[in-house]
Amino acid sequence: MTPGSAHEALTAAHAEVKAEIARTDTKTALLLAFVGAVLAGAWTVAKDTPLTAPALVAGGLGMGLLVAAAGMLLRSVRPNLRGRHGFPLWATLTAEEITDAVVTDRAADIAGLSRLAVAKFRGLRRAVDLTCAGGALLVLAALLCAGGAA
Numbered sequence: 604m605t606p607g608s609a610h611e612a613l614t615a616a617h618a619e620v621k622a623e624i625a626r627t628d629t630k631t632a633l634l635l636a637f638v639g640a641v642l643a644g645a646w647t648v649a650k651d652t653p654l655t656a657p658a659l660v661a662g663g664l665g666m667g668l669l670v671a672a673a674g675m676l677l678r679s680v681r682p683n684l685r686g687r688h689g690f691p692l693w694a695t696l697t698a699e700e701i702t703d704a705v706v707t708d709r710a711a712d713i714a715g716l717s718r719l720a721v722a723k724f725r726g727l728r729r730a731v732d733l734t735c736a737g738g739a740l741l742v743l744a745a746l747l748c749a750g751g752a753a
Contacts, residue, residue, distance in 0.1 A: 620713055624716065627720060627727055634727070638730075639673065646666075655747055658744040658745075661744040666737070667737070668740065669738075671737075672730040675729055675733065679726035
């Protein structure tokens with residue numbers, strides 16, 4: 604691989620990883636808004652509805668899972684100011700040191716960003732699983748209320 608093509612490949616890989624982080628953050632923001640809306644809606648309905656004990660248990664567990672999902676989503680988008688690459692590092696360097704770091708450290712930056720992207724994706728995936736489980740429990744609670752199970 605020629606030096607020019609290696610630089611182009613590194614630049615493309617760097618852009619791809621940054622784009623994946625942006626996509627994951629966008630999905631996280633949308634899911635966080637959805638979870639918040641479900642929590643607010645479920646609370647609004649539940650506070651005015653007489654709940655049976657099984658519905659209260661199922662609904663409480665569902666709400667708990669949704670709150671856990673929201674916490675996981677918030678941790679996923681929490682800024683990491685202790686990172687070795689990118690903005691936190693650049694804030695401590697001079698202009699010349701930034702130029703040197705960008706030119707010589709592109710592969711390490713790609714590796715660091717890739718690990719960050721994978722961690723964000725895992726958090727998002729777990730939050731989606733918790734949201735699905737919490738939603739299913741809320742549906743169960745609604746069915747128990749509608750069916751009048753004691």
